[in-house]
Each structure stands twice: as C-alpha cells, then as structure tokens.
Amino acid sequence: MKSRFHITFVLMFLIAFDISTITYASPVRKKLAVEAGRIITIAGKEIKNGVILIEDGTIKAVGTDVGIPWDAFVIEAKDKVVMPGFVIAHTSDGLDRANENMPEVPFISTFDSIDPISTFFKDSLRDGVVAMLVLPGNNTLLGGTGTIVKPYGRTVEAMLIKRYTGLKISLRPSRNTSRMGHMQRFRRYVSDLKDYLEEYEQRKADAKEEKKPFDEEIDVTKQSMVDLMNKKLTAFIYCDRAADVPKAIEIQKTHELNTVLVLGPDCYKAAGLIAKSKLPVILDSELIIWETNEQTNEEEMKVIPMIFHKAGVKFAFQTDTSQYGRRYLWYQVATVVKYGMKREEALKSITLYPAQFIGVDNRLGSIETGKEATLIFLTGDPLDAQSWVDQVMIAGEIVYERAKDERLKKLLEPPLVIQEPKDTD
Amino acid sequence: MRIYVILLTFLLLVSAFVAPGRAEVTAVKAGRILTISGEPITDGVILIEDGKIVEIGTGIEIPEDAVVIDAGKSVVMPGLVDASAAAPVRGDLNEQSSEITPTFRISDALDPQSKALKRVVQTGVTTLFVSPGRQNVIGGLGVVVKPAGKIPQQMIVKDEAALRIVMDLDSTQGNRIPRREPAINFYYRRPGIRMAIIWMLRKSFFDAQQQADSEQTEDPNMAILSATLKDEIPIHVNARRAIVIRAALKVADEYGLKLILQECTEGYKVAGQLAEGKIPVVLGPFYYYPGNMGQYREGRKVNWNNAGILAEAGVKVALSSGGQSGAIDILTAATFAVRHGMDRDESLKAITITPAEILGVADRVGSLEKGKDADIVVLSGDPLNVTTCIEKVILNGKTVY
Numbered sequence: 090m091k092s093r094f095h096i097t098f099v100l101m102f103l104i105a106f107d108i109s110t111i112t113y114a115s116p117v118r119k120k121l122a123v124e125a126g127r128i129i130t131i132a133g134k135e136i137k138n139g140v141i142l143i144e145d146g147t148i149k150a151v152g153t154d155v156g157i158p159w160d161a162f163v164i165e166a167k168d169k170v171v172m173p174g175f176v177i178a179h180t181s182d183g184l185d186r187a188n189e190n191m192p193e194v195p196f197i198s199t200f201d202s203i204d205p206i207s208t209f210f211k212d213s214l215r216d217g218v219v220a221m222l223v224l225p226g227n228n229t230l231l232g233g234t235g236t237i238v239k240p241y242g243r244t245v246e247a248m249l250i251k252r253y254t255g256l257k258i259s260l261r262p263s264r265n266t267s268r269m270g271h272m273q274r275f276r277r278y279v280s281d282l283k284d285y286l287e288e289y290e291q292r293k294a295d296a297k298e299e300k301k302p303f304d305e306e307i308d309v310t311k312q313s314m315v316d317l318m319n320k321k322l323t324a325f326i327y328c329d330r331a332a333d334v335p336k337a338i339e340i341q342k343t344h345e346l347n348t349v350l351v352l353g354p355d356c357y358k359a360a361g362l363i364a365k366s367k368l369p370v371i372l373d374s375e376l377i378i379w380e381t382n383e384q385t386n387e388e389e390m391k392v393i394p395m396i397f398h399k400a401g402v403k404f405a406f407q408t409d410t411s412q413y414g415r416r417y418l419w420y421q422v423a424t425v426v427k428y429g430m431k432r433e434e435a436l437k438s439i440t441l442y443p444a445q446f447i448g449v450d451n452r453l454g455s456i457e458t459g460k461e462a463t464l465i466f467l468t469g470d471p472l473d474a475q476s477w478v479d480q481v482m483i484a485g486e487i488v489y490e491r492a493k494d495e496r497l498k499k500l501l502e503p504p505l506v507i508q509e510p511k512d513t514d
Numbered sequence: 515m516r517i518y519v520i521l522l523t524f525l526l527l528v529s530a531f532v533a534p535g536r537a538e539v540t541a542v543k544a545g546r547i548l549t550i551s552g553e554p555i556t557d558g559v560i561l562i563e564d565g566k567i568v569e570i571g572t573g574i575e576i577p578e579d580a581v582v583i584d585a586g587k588s589v590v591m592p593g594l595v596d597a598s599a600a601a602p603v604r605g606d607l608n609e610q611s612s613e614i615t616p617t618f619r620i621s622d623a624l625d626p627q628s629k630a631l632k633r634v635v636q637t638g639v640t641t642l643f644v645s646p647g648r649q650n651v652i653g654g655l656g657v658v659v660k661p662a663g664k665i666p667q668q669m670i671v672k673d674e675a676a677l678r679i680v681m682d683l684d685s686t687q688g689n690r691i692p693r694r695e696p697a698i699n700f701y702y703r704r705p706g707i708r709m710a711i712i713w714m715l716r717k718s719f720f721d722a723q724q725q726a727d728s729e730q731t732e733d734p735n736m737a738i739l740s741a742t743l744k745d746e747i748p749i750h751v752n753a754r755r756a757i758v759i760r761a762a763l764k765v766a767d768e769y770g771l772k773l774i775l776q777e778c779t780e781g782y783k784v785a786g787q788l789a790e791g792k793i794p795v796v797l798g799p800f801y802y803y804p805g806n807m808g809q810y811r812e813g814r815k816v817n818w819n820n821a822g823i824l825a826e827a828g829v830k831v832a833l834s835s836g837g838q839s840g841a842i843d844i845l846t847a848a849t850f851a852v853r854h855g856m857d858r859d860e861s862l863k864a865i866t867i868t869p870a871e872i873l874g875v876a877d878r879v880g881s882l883e884k885g886k887d888a889d890i891v892v893l894s895g896d897p898l899n900v901t902t903c904i905e906k907v908i909l910n911g912k913t914v915y
Binding site: 413426 | 636
C-alpha cells in the first residue's frame, strides 16, 4: 500500500512537471517561418514573396528560395510588408521626470526612473518601435546614464535590453547660468576628475611599492565619467544652438570620446562642420523651420534633414508627443522622402543607423541572418499614412496585435450612445 | 531723333490700348483633376481668364495666345479652404478691456505683408477665415480672405463673415480679483467661471432682443447681435467639451440662433444631436495628446476618429488648423483623418467645398467649376499621401508658389 502510494505520487509529480514545461515553453516557438508578401530588409534589396526562417528568436535565413522545415510554425503574412522594427536612439519620454535639478549628476541612471506603464511605451509599440535609448533630459550638464529598453514588459527589468549605455551631456546652459559659466563648469569637472584619477593611481602605486593590499575602488559618483573617458560609454552631447556644435566637437576631440550629437533645430547652420567631424547625429523632431532674413524680412523654409543629407551626415530621427506627425517615425521619413531623399537611405535613419548609434546593430536594425527576429508586420507601405502596424515580433515572440489593441479601439470607435433626455415641458 | 520719339510714342500708345483689351488666358494641363464637385477628370485642361475658370474638362481647345502651365502627370485640386486659420495680424487678437465686443472687426487689423500668409500659401491654402482671439466671450466679426493683395481690401472675399463667440474656459483666463484691492477695478473682470460665460451670452442676446423690440436708437453692438438673431450673420462658437457643446445648443435654441461649432474636440459624443440640428462643425487644431498643451486641458478626452464619426452621423465636417500657426497643415489633417477612419472623398471635401459652404463663399471657391475663382493646387501625387509635395499654387489665376 505504501509503495503504491509512492509510485502514484511520483507519477503525478512527473505529469505536473511535464505540463508546466509545456505551458512555459509555448509563447516562444523554437522554429518559425514568416511568409511575407514584401520584405524590406534594410541591409540589402527588397524581397518580394520571401520567407524569413527563425530559430530560437534569431533569423536563420532570408530569401525567396528558403525551404520551410517540416517542424516550423508558419506565420502567413503574404498580404503584409515585413521590416525590421524601428529604433529610437534618443528619447526622454517615458520617465517620471526627465531632468535632475543639480547640474553634475553623471552617476544617476534613467533605469531608476523609467515608468513601464507610461503610455509612451504602449504607443511606441503600436507605432512599430522595438527599442529605444532612454536618456536624461536636456537641462542638465552631466545628466546621467541611459538605458536601452523595448517598449514591452510590466517592469523595467522585463523591458531591459541594455543597462548603463550612453551618458548625456547638455551644452544648453541651465537656468541662471551663462554659456561661459556652463562650459567652465564642464572643464572644471573634467580637470578635477583628472586630478582625482592621478591621485588614485599614485595611491595605487604607493601601495604596490609598500607591498600593501590596495582595495580602494573608484568613487561611484565619478565612475561613469571615468568610463566615458575610457570609451566604455558613448557621450550623447546635446547642442541647443549652432554655436554649441564647435564646443561639442572640441570636447570630443580633446578627450577622444565616442560621441553622438543630439541637435536642436538651429544646428543645421553647423552642418558643414558636423560633416567634417564625421560624428553621427540625432535630429530634432521639428524637421521644417522657417527662418527670417533680417535684411529683407522674408521667410525661408529650411528642411533640416535635407541640409544634413546634402552635407553627407549620417543621422537618426527622434519623436515628440505634441503633434500627430512628429509622433511617428515613419512620418518623419515620409517627410524627407517628400523633399527628395531616397527611400532606402531615409528608412535607414529609423532602423539601422539609430541601432548603430546605440550599439545594438549586432541584434537590431535590419533583417539579416544572425540578427534577432525583431520584426514589424505592416498592412501596407511603411511611408503610406493609411498603413498600420499589424503585428510586432520581438525575438520571435508576437508581442503586439492590432486586433487586440483595446486602447486603439477606444481612440477610433464611437462611444456607446447615451440616450439624451428630451426636454418635457 | 524725332522719328524715334514718334515711334516710341506710337508703340506706347499701341501697347496701352492693346494690353487691357486682351485678357490673358491661362491653360492648366494635368494628368488628373480632382474637381471635388464632380467626378475626377483624367488628362484634362482648365482654362482661366481674368482669374476665373472659364472652361474645364477634356478635349478643350487651348487658344494660341494662352499661357500654358503643363503640370504633366501631376494631380490638380482646388485651393484649400481653412475655416479657422491663424490670423495674419501683428499683435494681440484679444481685447482686454471688455468681454463683449461684437463690433470689432478683424478686417481692420489685417496685415497683407504677414509672414503667416506666405506660409499658409505653401501648404496649399488659398482661402482662409480669420477671426478675433479666443479670450473674449463675444470677440467680434471675422473675415474670409485670400492670401493675395497688397492692401487688406484686395484680400477680403467676404467681410463680416461670422461673429465669433467663445464658450470654452479660455475667456475666463486671467480674470481674477487683484489681491488687497477693491473689486471695483479695471482688472476685475467677468467671467470667471463657465456659468458666467453663459450668463453673459444670454444677457447680450436678451438685450439685443429687447432693443429690437423697443425700436430706440440702436447701439451698434446690439445691431450686430440683432443681425445674428435674424440669421444675417452666422455665429461661430468655440466649444470643445460635450457639456459646452450642449450648453451652446441650448442657448441657440432659446434665441433661435444658427450655430457653427468650432474645435468640437468631444463632438463625437454628441454626434447624433449635431446631425439632428444640422449644425456644421469646424474641427482642429489636431494634437496627438491635447492634454499636453497647456491651454488645451479642456479637450483631453480625444477620439482620433472624431471627424469620421461626425461625418458618418451626417454632420457637415470641415477640417482646419484651428487658428494655430504651429498646428499641422490641413492637408496633413485630412490625411490623418482618413487614417483614423474618415471616408476619403469626405475628407477631401472637408478641406475644400464644405468649409466654403460653411463660410458662405461656395459660389467662388471650394471646387473646380466653371465660373469659380481659379484657385488651384498642383500636387506631385495623391493629395492624401505624406510623400506628395505641393508643386504649385495658383491663386486667382496667378502662380503664387
């Protein structure tokens, strides 16, 4: 009797274990094949009626002559356009507060401030964004380090792609300071840092000489700046006006930093200088500005990305939440295509280039063998205003379906009709 | 020498006689003409004389001396009509000394050299309605203008086109009793709350009715309000929230006023009522999150398909820039309206003929028809595509962009 009970127990345990493994394994399928009507690979030419083979969330093969294995789960998307998900290389949305009050806080991180339930992330996913570098805002001299997240997940930990990426430096003077004081503050910080490092090295050398154990670590409040100087972090330098650009380039040159320039609309005047420096650029979401000629009082339209494109600068776009158009990355690309940029090149500025700028181009930014299967399924051409993102796949897992998007339904469908009481008198 | 002088005089005389006699004919050839009023025309020609369309269709003979604008395969559509545009005026649009200023005319303040006009032309807009600011309960008289002409008189299409009334809380902005000062003060102004706005409106119309009955010497303010009571001047009411719209409908019902609603952010909630009352709406400005903009706190509950729902219910819908110079242009507004569920043809009408009808200028603008003004936009492709650019804008038969 006792032994029988034992066996039943073991059997039950085994069955339970088996079921649990099955239920946990099902969301990510091992082998997937996407049959797409049109594949915009970004890396190479467009493919019509192609197949993307995915194994363990990684792209194994792309092309028209790819055989589908018998055990692969097939996703039919013959009426869809498939392309890599969009990447935002710089944003300060989705934070509970973007700026710290103190000017020199390189040690803080957006990881602590990202609000996973912010509608920014949900809306971004709906618009086809799969990764974004969230950096501190533009008001702080040494703003802190950034976090790369995907706009999917209930906690920051679940959303995380890469922590501790990029350090924000803003050259726009904060309140009550002049540009002179602002730059001076930066230089003093760097020279203090160098003094500190020298003393640190001295202490280390002294300890070695005296054969004492040396266990002093670098000051945590200075660690990120040290990493910046050692090229372990990339500097995202915000230039508000064109006059800030030469200073940013000077900082980059003197300290030999990995640098990405984050530009305000006015910076198009320094396009030539930026082109010469060969630094990558993130443009402001305001793509078209009107400038008044002081002599004639006539206004002239400036299409900022076209000025950079003609100068030969590699750039990426970012979004803001104020207007319909600027909220969407595809709209920004459509705008530059309207003014004469080539489609293929323009599409890179929301996929491959931002992925390169934030150092995730080994995983994201194009559809290539070996990259992560992070794809978006569109109902039509990406630059057509009537196309919608139908599905989003992150690493082989479908994380967004338009048919199940309740918020979108609320935004588009009429509310329940409430019967108006008629006046009876 | 003398021969030269005689010859020169002769030439001058000839030119002086010939030039005005021969009206210049312009012909626009295009791959596709969207007339809006009728079916689209493929490979058509538009003949323009004296700034008016004299002929439109296929197989039209082009006179030999005509100036031909060959738009090739481009798409041609009527100049757009913005039923609530940023005013081409320098300085403030809000009178601070009084809340009820029906006699104020924005046509007196127009600036033909305004930069806003040049911008607006480049977005394809050739007719716009401008009105006083939004911080007075009754702001004054608006005017329909074209962005052409060196003096205001040349710009005006229709003066006293509508009376502007604001029922949103904007008209209470800044109205407070100054601290430590008596309430009898220049700065102490009503209204402060929504009830007060509606009270002021009611009182104004009540006074106008009284005055009309008593036949005493007419106050010019009251004269204009009386004209609106007699449906001689239409009323544009700014109302965003459903409760404000309902209040506006109630006041209109009491005094028998004909309304045109502006903004109408929550119009989708009262679509049935608006359709029943045959009340046209002018939507805009359009923001992704209206709540983000300080002064747009009132229209927080957006429905992206506001335009589509209203149009479906049978309401006359016009899309506009909402009087904001920074807002998206109305062609983009139409593009997004279609994205969010509005009918394609309906959305094109909502930026051309419908606003023209609402403003009462449909006999001159809003569609490409014989006898109408030659306001034409030449586009590189489908108007509802973001990658399409505006190639040319023809205003009164003259190329302005």
